[in-house]
Amino acid sequence: MDNLSRRLLQASCAVALTASVAAPAQAQSTRKDLKTGNKFFEQENYRAAIPYYEKVLAKDPNNAKALFNAGISYMSFDKEKASDYIYKAQKLKPKVSKDVDYWLGRVDHLNYNFDEAIAHYQAYNVTLKKNDQRKEELSQLIMHSKNAKIQFNSPKDIFVKNLGPSINTQYSEHSPVISSDDKVLIFTSRGENVTGASGNVSDKKNKSVAADGEYYEDIFESTRIDDENWQKPRSLSGVLNGKGHDASTQLFDNDSKLLMYRNDNNGDIFVSDKSGGDWSAPKPLDGNINSKAYEGDAFISPDGLSLIFATGKYSEDGTLDLYQSTRTAMGTDWGPARSLGANINTKYDDDSPYVSKDGKTLYFSSRGHNTMGGYDIFKSEYDEAGRKWGPAQNMGYPVNTPDDDSYYRLSPDGSYAYLSSYRIGGYGEKDIYTINYIKNANIIGKVFSKRDSTTVIPGVELVFSGQQADKTALSFRDVTKPDGAYQVAVLSGRTYQVAVSKDGKNIETQEFPVPVSTNDSTTITKNFYVDYIDTTSAGMAFKNIYFDTDKYKLRPESITELNNISQVLTANTGMNISIEGHCDSRNTDEYNMVLGQNRADAAKTYLVKQGIADSRLTTVSYGERRPAAPNDSPENMQLNRRDEFKAVRAEGSMGTGTTGTGTMETGTMGTSTSTTTAPTPTTAAPLTPGKSKVKMADGTKVKTKVDEDSDKVKVKTKGPDGSETKTKTQNGEIDAKAKDANGEKTKVKTKN
Numbered sequence: 001m002d003n004l005s006r007r008l009l010q011a012s013c014a015v016a017l018t019a020s021v022a023a024p025a026q027a028q029s030t031r032k033d034l035k036t037g038n039k040f041f042e043q044e045n046y047r048a049a050i051p052y053y054e055k056v057l058a059k060d061p062n063n064a065k066a067l068f069n070a071g072i073s074y075m076s077f078d079k080e081k082a083s084d085y086i087y088k089a090q091k092l093k094p095k096v097s098k099d100v101d102y103w104l105g106r107v108d109h110l111n112y113n114f115d116e117a118i119a120h121y122q123a124y125n126v127t128l129k130k131n132d133q134r135k136e137e138l139s140q141l142i143m144h145s146k147n148a149k150i151q152f153n154s155p156k157d158i159f160v161k162n163l164g165p166s167i168n169t170q171y172s173e174h175s176p177v178i179s180s181d182d183k184v185l186i187f188t189s190r191g192e193n194v195t196g197a198s199g200n201v202s203d204k205k206n207k208s209v210a211a212d213g214e215y216y217e218d219i220f221e222s223t224r225i226d227d228e229n230w231q232k233p234r235s236l237s238g239v240l241n242g243k244g245h246d247a248s249t250q251l252f253d254n255d256s257k258l259l260m261y262r263n264d265n266n267g268d269i270f271v272s273d274k275s276g277g278d279w280s281a282p283k284p285l286d287g288n289i290n291s292k293a294y295e296g297d298a299f300i301s302p303d304g305l306s307l308i309f310a311t312g313k314y315s316e317d318g319t320l321d322l323y324q325s326t327r328t329a330m331g332t333d334w335g336p337a338r339s340l341g342a343n344i345n346t347k348y349d350d351d352s353p354y355v356s357k358d359g360k361t362l363y364f365s366s367r368g369h370n371t372m373g374g375y376d377i378f379k380s381e382y383d384e385a386g387r388k389w390g391p392a393q394n395m396g397y398p399v400n401t402p403d404d405d406s407y408y409r410l411s412p413d414g415s416y417a418y419l420s421s422y423r424i425g426g427y428g429e430k431d432i433y434t435i436n437y438i439k440n441a442n443i444i445g446k447v448f449s450k451r452d453s454t455t456v457i458p459g460v461e462l463v464f465s466g467q468q469a470d471k472t473a474l475s476f477r478d479v480t481k482p483d484g485a486y487q488v489a490v491l492s493g494r495t496y497q498v499a500v501s502k503d504g505k506n507i508e509t510q511e512f513p514v515p516v517s518t519n520d521s522t523t524i525t526k527n528f529y530v531d532y533i534d535t536t537s538a539g540m541a542f543k544n545i546y547f548d549t550d551k552y553k554l555r556p557e558s559i560t561e562l563n564n565i566s567q568v569l570t571a572n573t574g575m576n577i578s579i580e581g582h583c584d585s586r587n588t589d590e591y592n593m594v595l596g597q598n599r600a601d602a603a604k605t606y607l608v609k610q611g612i613a614d615s616r617l618t619t620v621s622y623g624e625r626r627p628a629a630p631n632d633s634p635e636n637m638q639l640n641r642r643d644e645f646k647a648v649r650a651e652g653s654m655g656t657g658t659t660g661t662g663t664m665e666t667g668t669m670g671t672s673t674s675t676t677t678a679p680t681p682t683t684a685a686p687l688t689p690g691k692s693k694v695k696m697a698d699g700t701k702v703k704t705k706v707d708e709d710s711d712k713v714k715v716k717t718k719g720p721d722g723s724e725t726k727t728k729t730q731n732g733e734i735d736a737k738a739k740d741a742n743g744e745k746t747k748v749k750t751k752n
Contacts, residue, residue, distance in 0.1 A: 030059050034066060045213030046073035064093035072103055075110065077170070077428055079403075083107040098127070105141065109373055109402050111424070114149040118142050141373075144402070148372035151397040155469040157438040159493060159516050160398050160423075162431055166230045167222060170428030171215065174420035175297075175407050177248045179255050182412045183224045186236070186258070187432055188247040193235065194218040210244065217245040219260065239281045240272060252300050258282075259298055267294040269309060288325055288334045296320060297407075299353045307334055308353040308362070314339070321345040322353055322364060343391050344380060351375070352406045357414065362389055365406035370394050374404035377419065399435055408435075416518065436518035441492040443514070445527040446484040447500065451691065452705065452714070453529055456484025457502065462528070464488055464496040464512070492517035500530050504620065507532050542568075542577075542645035545603065546638060549586065552598040554606060558643075562603060565645060566610040576616045579603050580644040584637035585624045596621030603643050 037052030053070035056063055071085030086103050089096045097103070105120035125138045167173060169191040177186040194215045210216050219240055220233040240246055242262045249269070250259040258272045260282060268290040270282035284290050289298070291313040298309035307325045312318040322344050323337040339345060346368025352375075354363040360382050365375040369392045377399055378392040394400065395408075399419070407420040417435040447462070449455040457480060464476040468491070478486040490496065493516035500507045507530045514524065542565055545558035554562070569575060581600030583592040600619035608614050629636035691705045705714040717725045721741040 030056055041069050048213045049073050062092055064089045064096045068096045079110045083111050109145050114145040117145045144373040147370045148402050151372050156396045157469045159436045159438050161434050168427040168431040172429040173432050174430045175248045176409055176418035176432045177251050180412050185222045186248045188217050189220050190215045190217050217247050219246050219248045240279055250299055269295050269298045286333050288336055297352045301355050302357050310351040320349040320351045322350050341388050343389050354409055363408045372400050373402040375406045376400040377405050377408045438493045439517050439520045440489045441514055441517040441522045441524055442489050443524050443526055444487045445525050447480050447528045450529040450531045458482045461501045462486050463499045464490050466494045466496040544642045544644050547641045552602045562606050569612050576648045578646040579619045581621045582642050583624045584640040585631040592623035593621050596623045599643055
């Protein structure tokens with residue numbers, strides 16, 4: 001049954017809703033529309049009331065009473081509009097209703113503004129007398145907002161998906177029942193396709209309309225097209241249709257029987273058998289299940305021996321509790337019912353039971369326990385030793401929301417679930433959703449140099465940093481193999497910051513969104529193209545310098561080696577130095593990181609005093625993280641208290657012979673090369689493997705790449721006027737392309 005309508009009915013009893021008469025100056029039609037709207041409003045027929053209030057507001061946008069009542073009416077259909085209307089009414093007329101703070105609290109709660117909701121509830125509470133029964137309701141509503149805030153701030157990694165417009169409408173859809181092969185969905189709808197639906201819902205003579213102005217519930221069936229889509233539903237009303245509400249509950253006995261609700265006798269549980277292609281006339285369950293009270297929902301255990309059902313029979317105020325009945329020895333009737341106990345039942349409604357295939361987990365909906373508001377879905381594990389159900393556990397956000405969430409049903413394989421919920425972003429009232437736990441996605445790819453998009457870079461560290469839904473940090477790491485490949489399994493459904501580094505130095509950080517995956521077989525290919533060149537100078541090695549324990553003062557022998565390094569740097573202007581400070585493990589990691597930096601800085605300071613430009617020297621501390629030997633003896637510890645020096649070729653220097661347009665002069669480490677006409681280069685000396693780039697005096701930029709065997713040379717030039725050339729020389733063949741400033745293109749391919 002549609003519990004949202006019942007909830008609004010109960011809540012409305014807590015406030016005084018009075019009709020409003022428009023000012024005498026208003027037009028006759030406006031007064032008539034407002035009066036009609038108020039009439040439906042007082043009957044809690046909110047859907048019928050809304051069009052009349054909208055007519056009033058079209059002529060009088062600042063009619064506070066119409067805004068206020070329309071806002072309350074919209075709470076069942078559009079939470080955000082409800083909030084806008086009630087807040088606007090309160091701004092126009094602060095005392096538009098003595099209950100305005102109550103309703104502001106309600107709409108704030110539904111729109112996830114929990115602190116504001118609590119403030120309004122507390123303000124409303126002050127206006128009530130000490131013995132007012134509404135104080136108890138307010139206490140519960142305040143607790144709902146507090147619970148909701150906790151759950152909302154600790155979300156689960158769960159993917160909630162609407163079943164879409166084939167199933168859901170602007171009306172209420174609920175009670176999903178899935179066939180054992182997961183191909184047929186039976187559900188309940190109050191939409192316009194119910195049996196006998198015709199005419200206006202405000203027409204009292206319309207037999208398909210219930211007292212609340214909504215169509216009566218009917219049962220529908222749809223067949224799955226694929227993972228994402230369903231066929232247009234067909235009504236199963238026929239013989240299943242009663243005089244009022246009919247709702248689906250469970251398929252059992254190999255999908256040959258349907259457990260269902262019908263509102264006969266104030267609401268009872270029925271069963272129908274499938275005969276051929278259709279269902280038989282439903283029969284009510286026996287007197288141990290059905291009574292003169294309301295029985296709303298039921299579920300037969302997987303072994304077929306027990307039935308858990310919701311009934312108001314045993315409570316003083318008619319609220320629902322969950323009871324269990326066992327089949328009699330004859331196997332056709334049900335025995336006396338017994339309560340599921342205090343771990344499950346509360347003084348509020350407890351409804352919508354469902355038991356997992358193994359019989360060990362009970363899922364149900366409740367307005368009690370630590371609900372976020374309205375019905376929440378809870379689960380309980382069966383205690384074999386105590387022979388009872390354990391404490392109820394809230395399934396958390398986003399399974400649950402500040403409004404009603406119910407009818408939780410697992411898929412046949414248990415990998416996901418269906419539920420009915422009224423949440424922001426739906427099609428209207430309650431919709432049917434699926435709930436999937438978010439799974440890992442396998443990310444594979446390679447790291448390439450951005451210079452040519454083909455050269456792979458081994459030894460690159462990739463760190464994927466993100467967050468779980470509850471803001472807990474996530475980190476996944478891999479290092480590229482000799483072929484540049486990497487592979488990581490990351491939690492899907494979020495954006496990662498990917499830090500790309502080589503030899504402990506960050507190259508760059510990229511943002512990488514990973515879509516939601518609900519299975520563990522999703523593979524995504526992501527290649528990284530980074531601005532990195534291996535500039536380590538082969539054959540240019542420097543000796544380490546060493547330090548005393550807990551010191552960074554340079555020793556005399558260290559000065560001698562630093563002088564040697566200074567002489568090399570002075571003679572090779574195209575070379576830079578990376579100075580790396582290291583420590584033994586005598587102190588904390590944090591302390592050693594500082595000490596290592598001090599040691600690197602000491603060497604740098606000395607070299608700068610010797611005339612080496614500061615810009616040519618970089619420092620880094622590894623603390624105790626990169627020991628040269630185990631820290632198990634004084635001798636080994638001495639080896640770890642050191643500075644290491646690595647030579648790197650300066651970006652833009654002519655450390656290797658290169659070719660280009662015009663004539664270029666290199667530094668002391670290079671050779672000179674020239675060409676007279678692009679794009680056909682000639683070299684004056686054998687080229688050294690590596691890459692370089694240079695900017696000529698006229699602004700022309702030249703990039704050169706020489707492979708390891710010096711048998712292939714690539715040269716790219718870009719002139720200040722927009723002209724470009726690309727030349728590849730390999731095994732005596734020249735393959736060149738050129739584009740002049742006017743866009744004219746030329747291709748040359750020759751053999752020398």
